[in-house]
Amino acid sequence: MTEKASRPATGARRPYLIVNPHSGGGKASRFRIAERARAFGAQVFLIDHSLPQDLAAVARRAVDDGADLLGVAGGDGTQALVAEVAAESGLPFMVVPAGTRNHFAMDLGLDREDPSAALEALRDGLELRVDLGYAGERAFVNNVSFGAYAALVQDPAYREDKIGTMVRILPEFLARHEGPELVVRAGLLTVDRPDAVLVSNNPYQIDDPAGLGRRARLDSGLLGVLAARAETPAETAARLRSGQTHGLTRLATPDDVVIHADVPVVPVGLDGEAVTLRTPVRCRISPRTLRIWLPRHRPGVAPTGWRPPRRAVVQASRVGRSDGPHTT
Secondary structure (H helix, E strand, O other), X not given: OOOOOOEEEOOOOOEEEEEOOOHHHOHHHHOOHHHHHHHOOOXXXXXXXXXXXXXXXXXXXXXXXXXXXXXXXEOHHHHHHHHHHHHHXXXXXXXXXXXXXXXXXXXXXXXXXXXXXXXXXXXXXXXXXXXXXXXXXXXXXXXXXXXXXXXXXXXXXXXXXXXXXXXHHHHHHHHHOOOOOEEEEEOOEEEEOOOEEEEEEOOOOOOOOOOOOOOOOOOOOOEEEEEEOOOOHHHHHHHHHHOOOOOEEEEEEOOOEEEEEOOOEEEEEEXXXXXXXXXXXXXXXXXXXXXXXXEOOOOOOOOOOOOOOOOOEEOOOOOOEEOOOOOO
16 A cells, blocks of 8 residues: 555544454553553453454444544454444544454555554554445455355464465365355356355455455455366465466456355355355445554555556456456
8 A cells, every 4th residue: 555645644532442352362462552552542442252242333332422533453354343333434443453464454554563553543644545345234354255265264274374274275175165156246247156256355466366465455446356166176276376367267346246156145254254144245345435544654565566457357267257358
């Protein structure tokens, strides 16, 4: 992400931060996020995992009580829940990367080694407007996955080593996955019976066929789509290791992406969290709907060499069929 379209972020009088003390192996506690946030004048809500809690409802109560900024110190799944409330309320949102991987924070350029640095946004920050993805009524900041991708999310090793786990076991998941039969439709494109589908809030870089790396932009107004169909485990593993896109359908589109299935409910990975959604699942992009407050000084910026086009692009593939013209 660049700061070309940013503006100064100042004036939050009643910031509200939801803190997951156990996320990322206890990152929030190690970096004293709650104490430091209170020093900046924020009200802090500590998640108690011994109690059932609706974090979206917690955030909405905070808005009703006068909060003028919402933030989360935790992983991407929690970020998405509260980001949705911030977007619908028109309030700014602050990301404190206290989770394990924090892909959203990575693409925002935040310091994932020192999550407390994100709190500087309350004192000297910039505001960027970024897109927010929706799968049905659920928001996502990174991606939503179906089929073998969704099954992979439930593997215990996935949280600790996403890329390693993907390369190690996705080929077998694709070969033996016996989930619902899926059909993907977006504009003129139809992909029949893919074994794995990933829909992302802005496309991943073109050299990242597994969808686990970085996004050059978070404000393109485009959904990214990756769909894969198994041939043999060896061929799938070779494609993932080499970065080849052969055998994958790849799409960047402003259109809604609709996932149909032969069952009424499907398992889904929503920003790495295992959930179920009713079918068909309509995925859409809400352009520049989320106001993100960021510290001025961030150690990482997304690569700038690639920019998705303002039209659908489909990588030639044996996975599905296109009912209209496509480019490669």
